[in-house]
Amino acid sequence: MLIQLKGGRVIDPVHNRDGVGDVFIENGRIVGKPEGRTPDEVHDVTGKIVMAGAIDVHSHIAGTNVTLGRQLMPELPLLAAEGGQPIVPSPATLGSYATGIRYAEMGYTTVIEPAMIPTHAIEAQTELAAIPIIDTAGLVILGNDDYTLELLRGGRVKSDELKDYVAWTLSHSKAIGLKVINAGGSEAFKFNARTFDLDEEVPDYGVTSRGIVDAMQKAVADLGVPHPPHVHCNNLGIAGNVETAVATLEATQGLPIHFAHIQFYGYGDEGEKGFSSGAARLMEAVNKHKNATVDVGQVMFGQTITVSGDILRQFDGRRAASPKKWALNQGDGNGTGVVPYHYKSKSFVNAMQWAIGLEIFLLAEDPWRVLFSTDHPNGALFVRYPEIMHLLMDKNERARWLDGVPEAARQYSNLAEITRELTLSELAVITRGAPAKLLGLTDRGHLGAGAIADVAVYTEQKNKTKMFSAADLVFKSGNLVVRKGKVVRVTWGRCYHVEPGFDAQIEKRVKAYYDRYFGVDPSWFGVTDAITHRPDRFATIPCTS
Amino acid sequence: MDSTLERAAELLARARFPLFGGLFTDIDGATAALALAEKLGGVIDHAASSGHLRATRVMRETGATPASYGEVRNRADTIVVIGNSPLARDPELLAKLFPGKPGLPRPGKNKRELMLLGLDKPSASKIPKGVPTTAINGKDSLPELVALLAAATREGRFDIRDKALRKALDAAGERLRESAFAVFVYDPAELDEPVLHTVLEIVRHLVKTTRAATFSLAAPGNGDGVNLCSTWTCGLPVRTSFARKVPENNLWAYETGRLLKSGEADALVWIDALEGEPAERPKNAPTIVLTSKPARAGRGDIVIQVGCAGEDHDAALYLPPIAGIGMVKAAKPNKDNPTVAEVLNRIAELIDAKSAAAKSTADKSTGTKGLGKKGAA
Numbered sequence: 001m002l003i004q005l006k007g008g009r010v011i012d013p014v015h016n017r018d019g020v021g022d023v024f025i026e027n028g029r030i031v032g033k034p035e036g037r038t039p040d041e042v043h044d045v046t047g048k049i050v051m052a053g054a055i056d057v058h059s060h061i062a063g064t065n066v067t068l069g070r071q072l073m074p075e076l077p078l079l080a081a082e083g084g085q086p087i088v089p090s091p092a093t094l095g096s097y098a099t100g101i102r103y104a105e106m107g108y109t110t111v112i113e114p115a116m117i118p119t120h121a122i123e124a125q126t127e128l129a130a131i132p133i134i135d136t137a138g139l140v141i142l143g144n145d146d147y148t149l150e151l152l153r154g155g156r157v158k159s160d161e162l163k164d165y166v167a168w169t170l171s172h173s174k175a176i177g178l179k180v181i182n183a184g185g186s187e188a189f190k191f192n193a194r195t196f197d198l199d200e201e202v203p204d205y206g207v208t209s210r211g212i213v214d215a216m217q218k219a220v221a222d223l224g225v226p227h228p229p230h231v232h233c234n235n236l237g238i239a240g241n242v243e244t245a246v247a248t249l250e251a252t253q254g255l256p257i258h259f260a261h262i263q264f265y266g267y268g269d270e271g272e273k274g275f276s277s278g279a280a281r282l283m284e285a286v287n288k289h290k291n292a293t294v295d296v297g298q299v300m301f302g303q304t305i306t307v308s309g310d311i312l313r314q315f316d317g318r319r320a321a322s323p324k325k326w327a328l329n330q331g332d333g334n335g336t337g338v339v340p341y342h343y344k345s346k347s348f349v350n351a352m353q354w355a356i357g358l359e360i361f362l363l364a365e366d367p368w369r370v371l372f373s374t375d376h377p378n379g380a381l382f383v384r385y386p387e388i389m390h391l392l393m394d395k396n397e398r399a400r401w402l403d404g405v406p407e408a409a410r411q412y413s414n415l416a417e418i419t420r421e422l423t424l425s426e427l428a429v430i431t432r433g434a435p436a437k438l439l440g441l442t443d444r445g446h447l448g449a450g451a452i453a454d455v456a457v458y459t460e461q462k463n464k465t466k467m468f469s470a471a472d473l474v475f476k477s478g479n480l481v482v483r484k485g486k487v488v489r490v491t492w493g494r495c496y497h498v499e500p501g502f503d504a505q506i507e508k509r510v511k512a513y514y515d516r517y518f519g520v521d522p523s524w525f526g527v528t529d530a531i532t533h534r535p536d537r538f539a540t541i542p543c544t545s
Numbered sequence: 546m547d548s549t550l551e552r553a554a555e556l557l558a559r560a561r562f563p564l565f566g567g568l569f570t571d572i573d574g575a576t577a578a579l580a581l582a583e584k585l586g587g588v589i590d591h592a593a594s595s596g597h598l599r600a601t602r603v604m605r606e607t608g609a610t611p612a613s614y615g616e617v618r619n620r621a622d623t624i625v626v627i628g629n630s631p632l633a634r635d636p637e638l639l640a641k642l643f644p645g646k647p648g649l650p651r652p653g654k655n656k657r658e659l660m661l662l663g664l665d666k667p668s669a670s671k672i673p674k675g676v677p678t679t680a681i682n683g684k685d686s687l688p689e690l691v692a693l694l695a696a697a698t699r700e701g702r703f704d705i706r707d708k709a710l711r712k713a714l715d716a717a718g719e720r721l722r723e724s725a726f727a728v729f730v731y732d733p734a735e736l737d738e739p740v741l742h743t744v745l746e747i748v749r750h751l752v753k754t755t756r757a758a759t760f761s762l763a764a765p766g767n768g769d770g771v772n773l774c775s776t777w778t779c780g781l782p783v784r785t786s787f788a789r790k791v792p793e794n795n796l797w798a799y800e801t802g803r804l805l806k807s808g809e810a811d812a813l814v815w816i817d818a819l820e821g822e823p824a825e826r827p828k829n830a831p832t833i834v835l836t837s838k839p840a841r842a843g844r845g846d847i848v849i850q851v852g853c854a855g856e857d858h859d860a861a862l863y864l865p866p867i868a869g870i871g872m873v874k875a876a877k878p879n880k881d882n883p884t885v886a887e888v889l890n891r892i893a894e895l896i897d898a899k900s901a902a903a904k905s906t907a908d909k910s911t912g913t914k915g916l917g918k919k920g921a922a
Contacts (some may be wrong), residue, residue, distance in 0.1 A: 062777070064869055070776045071604055074794070077780075090791040091780030120869040122861060126572060127777045146649045190620060191652040192725065192756055204650040315752075327604060330612040330758045331868060517649055518615045519641060520864075524871035530859055531872070533573075 001040045002026045003478070008045035008457060012052065013425045014433045014446030023050055025453040028478035032449040045457050048472055051428050052447050053109025053454030055435035058230075058260050058295045059376040060307050061099050061131065062113045062138070063124030064329070065336040069307045069377070070094060072327045072338050079303040080381060086469065087383050094377075096130035101487050102383060104133040107456030107471035109493075110435075110444060113138045114179055114230060114260065115309050118145070119332055119525045121173030128495055129532040133476050135454075135493035137176035137439070139230050140169055141309055143212050144186035145333035147513060152207040157215050161509075166219045167502035168510060174497040174527040174538055176439060177227030178220055179260075181309040182234050183212035186334040189312040196312055198234055198247055209234055210251050217255045223500040224545030226440020228256035228293075233265055236313045240269035242278030246285045254291050258438060261297025261375035262286070263357035270412070275349055277413040279359035287365045293438055295373035298357035298388050300380035301345040307377060309334035317341075332518075343380075345401075351409035353379075355402075359413065361392055362420045367429040371438065390464035392422040397464075440541050441496060453478035492534060500543045550888065553814075553833045553847050554895035560812035562788060563587035566801040567816040567824040569766035571860035572870060574816060574885030575774040581814075581893050588786040588810065589775065590801045592817075592824035593765040596734030597772060598796050600761060601782050603741045610748045612728055612758035613868035614641075619648035621758075622655040623724040625694075625717075627662045627744065628687050630732035631762055632670050642730075643673040652756065653725025660717055662694060663687040681717055683710040688740045695747045698722065727751060732762040763865045766817075766824055767854075770863030770870055805830045818851045818885050819862075835885050852882045 003025040010021045024031045024039070060066050069076075074091040081089035092098055103111055111131075116124040116138040128136040142148050147165060151158045166178060184207065185196035191203035198209050216229045233248050235241040245265035259265075268278035286294055303322075308314050311328060314337020318326040322342040329336040343350040357379065364370035376382040390397050395418075402416055410416055422430075436445025444452045457473040470485025481489050507522075514520045529538060557563050565578045568591040582589045603609070617624065624642055631638055643657060659678040661667040667680035681690065684707070693710075696703040697718030705711055721727050729744050736744070744759060751757035763769045772782040779785060779792045784799040786792065797803070804810035805827050817824045818837040826832075831845035837853035854860035855873040858880070864871035883891075 067773055067777050070780050071601060071782070072608060074605065074780050091794075092778075092792055093780070095780045096777050117869070119867045122872055123773065123870040126861065126870065130576070130777065190616075190726070190756070203652070325604075325606065325608040327609040327611075328758075330610070330616050330756075332613050332615045335613075335616075516646075517619055518866060519618075519644075520615075520866045524864055524873070525867055525869070526872070528872065531861065 002034060002037060003041045003043070004039035005043050005045050005050055005455065005457065008048045008050035009460070010050045010447060011424050011428050012447040013429045015448050017447070018425050023447055023455060025455070025475060025478045028453050030447055030449055030451045030453050043473060045473070047460065049424060049458045049460050050447070051107070051456050051458070052432045052445050052451070053456050053474065053476065054107050054431040055439070055441070055445055056103070056108055056111040056373065056382070057371050057435040057438060058114045058373040059111050059382055060113065060115060060378070061111060061376070062096065062127035063116050064120040065115055065117070065307050065309065065338070067123070067127070068327055068329055068336055069305045069338040072325060073305050073340050076303065076305055076340070083302050085302050085381065085383065087381065096127050097132060100132035100134050104474055104476065104482050104487055105470060105485050106385060106468060107458065107474050108134060109454035109456070109474070109476050110135040110441065112136070112176065112439065115181070116140045116173055116175060117331065117333060118142070118169050118173055121175070121527050122525055122531055125174060125495065125527045126531055129534070129537060132490045132492055133481055133487070135496065137496040138173065139177045139179040140173040140175035141179045141181055141334050142166065142169055143180035143183040143216060147510070148212070149184070149187060149202060149205040149207060152205070152211060152215055154206040155208070155211055159215065159218065161506065162215055163219045163222050164502040164506035165510070166216070167223050167500040168506045170225065171499050171502070172522065172526045174495065176497050176541070177225060177230055178216060179230045179232070180213060180216050181232040181334050182236070182312060183209040185209065185234055185310065185312045189315065193312065194316065196234055198244055198251070213248070214251065214253070217252065217257055221255050222545065224543040225498050225500055226541065226544065227438060228258050230258045230260055232260050232310060236264045236310055237317070239267050239275045241265050241267050242282050245282055249285045249289050249292055252289060252291055257292050259292060259294045261373060261379065262294040263297040263299065263353065263360055263379065266356040266360055273348060273408060273412070275352060275412070277352060277356050277359060279356045279363060280414060283360055283363040286370065290369070293369045293371065293434070295371040296357050296360050297373055297375035297379045298361070299343055299350065299353040300374065300384045300387065301343045301350065301354065302380070303340070303342045304377045304381055305338060305340045307336070307338050309336055311335040311337045314339055345404050346406060348406045348408050351405035352413055354405070355409060355413035355415040358391055358398065359415055359418065361422070362418045367426045368434045368437070370430065371434050372430040386465045386468035389427060389468045393427065393464050395419055395421055494539045495537055496539050496541055498543055499540050549847060549849060550891055550895060553849070554892045554899060556812055556833065556847065557585060557814070557892065558896050558899055560585065560587070562810050563812040563814060564801060564804050564810035565589045565814045565816065567592045567826065568771050568783065569817045569819045569824045570771065570885045571767060571854035571862050572770055572774050573861065574818065574854065574889070575771040576778065577886040577889035578814070578816060579775060579778045581889050583779070583787045584893060584896070586788045588788070588799050588804065589783050590799060591766065591768050591771050591783045592801065594768040594772060594783055596732060596736070597764040597768050598782060598784060599738050600733040600741055601772070602796060603738055603745065607742065607745065610745065610752070610758050612760055614760070614866050615868070616758070617728045617730070617760045618642050618644060620651040621657070621726045621728040622651065622653055623658050623660065623720060623727040625660040625662055625727065625729045626664070627691060627729060627731040628735045629664055630735040631730050632664070634732060634762060636671055639671060640673055643676050645673055651726065655723070655725060658720065663690040679713060679717065681710070681713045683707045688737065691740050691743050694718070695743050698747050699750055721751060722755070724755060724757070726756040726758070728758050728760050730760045734764070763863055765822065766819055767862050770861070773863070773870065801827060816885055819854055820856055835888055837882070849888055850882045851888055852879065852884050854884070857882065858884055
């Protein structure tokens with residue numbers, strides 16, 4: 001069936017396209033204008049904006065950590081709704097099913113879960129498979145596990161075995177990429193460290209955080225995995241940590257790397273409160289290091305919960321828990337901490353976090369390297385995305401919000417001076433084109449012929465919150481799934497992953513290792529097609545070597 | 546088979562408040578039960594989750610500090626076993642937690658030690674060779690002993706006449722404070738909520754200066770797996786009702802025995818399809834039974850034989866050694882019987898078909914826009 005989206009303003013920065021025109025869909029793909037054929041279905045989208053479906057590169061939507069948060073705080077959607085957030089007040093709202101529905105309504109068609117625990121990949125993948133409509137993929141966590149650290153012991157890197165181990169882990173969990181969270185810091189926490197810096201050594205193992213990240217970068221690059229290591233740095237959330245972020249950036253030696261939720265590292269320690277915006281300093285470094293990409297991790301005011309494999313940081317964060325409860329899962333490898341948190345517009349620090357995130361977006365010279373995220377749910381629930389898009393695209397809206405934050409936050413941030421407003425095309429870059437490119441999902445994020453027909457149509461309006469809250473039409477793989485902001489058809493997406501090759505020796509080694517220390521056979525936690533009953537659930541994306 | 550399923554579908558379509566109980570099943574089975582309960586506005590419970598649910602409630606109130614099996618086995622220097630149940634349920638537990646060969650690098654220089662708190666016959670436990678062990682016991686009840694240990698750990702004031710116990714408690718408190726990683730092992734089924742709180746508070750006191758955690762025995766019948774699945778599906782553990790628009794969890798109101806006794810639940814789907822001890826089935830309730838075991842059929846029962854998860858077919862189940870959900874290969878693959886998920890999904894289809902047929906008849910005869918949610922006249 002040939003579908004025509006007729007007469008909309010088509011915004012596709014991948015093809016430098018921004019103008020009125022048509023988009024054609026056939027057999028789940030975008031096709032060029034077919035000469036001499038009458039479309040079977042025509043949607044008149046005159047006056048509307050047509051973009052590729054949006055892609056979220058970092059959103060905690062599945063797996064042990066997320067479900068630990070659900071267990072700790074089923075009342076989160078109720079509290080959030082009570083505080084005026086646009087969310088249905090039911091514990092089910094942050095369940096798998098509702099997650100897919102709400103993402104689709106906003107025009108999102110692919111979302112990446114960024115923190116699968118290797119031994120819990122089956123749960124993560126089962127949860128992802130329970131999310132309707134959107135395509136998904138997972139990043140698997142290494143870098144605080146004993147196996148990796150043994151290979152890096154004392155800084156003597158057994159790089160071939162590490163490469164094989166990384167490849168085996170990616171394949172075994174069906175992940176699209178590697179996540180490194182506070183490299184070495186979670187392991188140090190097991191030895192009762194309460195802080196951990198880039199050049200500190202992990203107790204007993206004698207390897208530094210810098211050494212771990214460096215080795216992982218090389219391993220991933222050697223394997224030709226399209227998505228570079230996805231790194232959560234040390235010292236998250238601490239005043240003055242912009243220096244850690246800059247040092248980490250400088251340490252990257254030109255190899256590709258992605259830094260997650262960089263807003264949480266944009267903190268200076270100047271001024272009488274010892275807390276200031278480090279956004280300018282950070283973005284100077286980001287702008288300079290062209291091998292690096294970042295996602296922002298924007299903060300929005302309101303109730304949320306923080307969910308993180310940075311157990312050291314979460315343990316420290318327990319003191320600020322609101323409501324006053326917290327869970328710490330001291331698991332294998334990283335472990336997890338979940339701590340409820342309420343960002344308040346009247347709090348100087350929270351207002352600074354909010355402003356710093358926006359500064360980062362707006363100071364980016366190259367939107368292809370500064371991607372949209374809230375680190376859902378850590379900075380804000382993903383239902384807040386439309387409000388953030390509004391703030392980025394409308395300086396008057398920012399001014400209105402700035403009026404509501406403490407005077408000191410206006411003083412120690414630079415947001416008020418920034419007049420830049422992101423264009424629709426730039427928004428399409430940071431929510432479509434750039435995430436697709438970064439993930440190696442070249443079949444989406446754009447509207448070129450051959451792309452998967454993931455398309456979102458919005459009514460252009462001044463109020464961008466309204467505009468992006470409810471897409472007029474959303475097509476997922478060519479199926480019309482959303483009309484006037486409501487799901488009209490529930491489909492099931494695919495999960496993308498890589499299968500880098502490895503020396504079969506690693507399987508024997510890993511098996512012996514798990515047997516000895518855990519009494520476990522790795523096949524117990526290996527993800528196979530059998531975890532869902534949909535034969536085409538998993539799709540492999542190629543590695544380049 | 547389909548005629549049996551037709552009867553089951555009919556019974557469920559008529560029910561006002563169907564209860565899905567037992568739930569000794571794999572993740573697929575739990576997923577299907579949750580979907581059907583949601584469709585019918587029913588309720589779900591699990592037959593061996595009482596303790597687990599109490600622990601979940603404690604968690605919702607104040608939090609939790611679990612450690613994985615691997616961390617306890619490899620890195621804990623002090624393991625405190627609380628009560629009789631852990632070693633009664635798993636006589637090999639101590640052998641697993643003290644494997645007798647060097648584990649992963651662990652903090653501190655302490656030799657690994659074991660404490661047994663409030664065991665009736667600590668000497669009967671299979672204690673691995675060479676593990677220094679202290680039994681802390683007395684005439685006091687288990688909750689009292691836990692509270693006393695909490696006081697001793699905090700160096701708080703407490704008065705007891707039993708001098709030997711006093712000495713043991715003081716020594717235990719000191720050891721815990723000096724431990725690099727102390728872990729408290731218990732079965733939540735044996736502890737009431739205030740005791741669970743007390744254990745958590747000991748941990749929270751210790752972690753101000755050192756590390757500590759809890760290690761909870763998994764519930765029988767894949768209780769942890771079913772509860773995780775329920776949580777990611779609807780945000781809540783079992784004992785959740787889908788009768789209203791927003792799912793509602795209540796440990797007392799939606800307990801199987803109470804729902805049947807009060808008559809609130811008017812149909813029961815009993816699911817028992819795992820190896821091991823059968824789920825304790827309530828008496829005198831007309832029931833749709835999905836079982837992998839020899840079943841006694843009462844009057845009005847509809848019995849459906851299903852495959853045994855992990856025996857007859859591959860199954861995702863909660864596996865304590867990975868502290869998460871893993872895949873268990875079928876021990877003796879056998880496709881004679883369908884899985885729980887297949888049966889429940891088929892019943893859901895039959896109910897949908899019935900509902901569609903009823904709707905089309907009603908539309909034709911009265912011109913109204915269909916019937917209520919359940920579609921049955």
